[in-house]
Amino acid sequence: MEDLLKILIVDDEPEARELLKYMLQDSDNMEIVGVAGNVDEAIVLLNQEKPHLVLLDIQMPGRDGFNFIELVQEAGKEPGIIFVTAYEHYAIQAIRNSVFDYIMKPVRQGELNMAIERYRSSRKRVGKQDINQLIEALKETSVSKVKLNTRAGYILINPKEVIYCQADGNYTHIRLINGVQETTTQNLGAIERLLKGSSFFRASRSYLLNLKYLTRVDRKSCSCILEYPGDSCSIKIPAQKIKLLESNFT
Secondary structure, three states, X not given: OOOOEEEEXXXXXXXXXXXXXXXXXXXXXXXXXXXXXXXXXXXXXXXXXXXXXXXXXXXXXXXXXXXXXXXXXXXXXXXXXXXXXXXXXXXXXHHHOOOOEEEXXXXXXXXXXXXXXXXXXXXXXXXXXXXXHHHHHHHOOXXXXXXXXXXXXXXXXXXXXXXXXXXXXXXXXXXXXXXXXXXXXXXHHHHHHHOOOOOEEEOOOOEEEEHHHEEEEEOOOOEEEEEEOOEEEEEEOOHHHHHHHHHHHO
């Protein structure tokens, strides 16, 4: 008889968490010991429940799946990890060349079963050297797209194609260079965290601007001009933000 396999699920999407729970509910010799919607919750459950295996989403608001494994390393833990990702090209080569396993979204029952069986067969626990090697490989991997939740599911966008983001309560409108406007169910603060490190500037409570398209700033009218293929737009921003904006170009 196989030993009981303790599993932790980490995914920011409630539907994705519920699907994995459903797929595993009738599995023999497995127990879901925790379900987390973000990395902070996951670390608490990791320390409390000591899972053997973590089913880990990659792209999450704030800290992502790779931040999680760094924290795992710092905590001295060595669970098995299976990445669960919607990104066919998102660091997959780095993962494929490491001891880590992964499955693609939408998750299929057969692929999930095989990934868990591979873990059972090898019982490979991820060590510090394995984590270090993956982190180094990821530094050479460029992320081309980010996932944004919508009412119907999610979209994948290239941050370089975003002109600006406009807050609308708990929603955010994303204006793209192809003229399309997408609406995400994430607020502007969450979008700002996802795009952190890119060329974006929080111009006000309502706007996040891609400085790549900024061509003119008018101090008198407190406005910014963004130009992109075939069109342009003017966005008002507070006077104090005008001064802060200048620091990005000095």
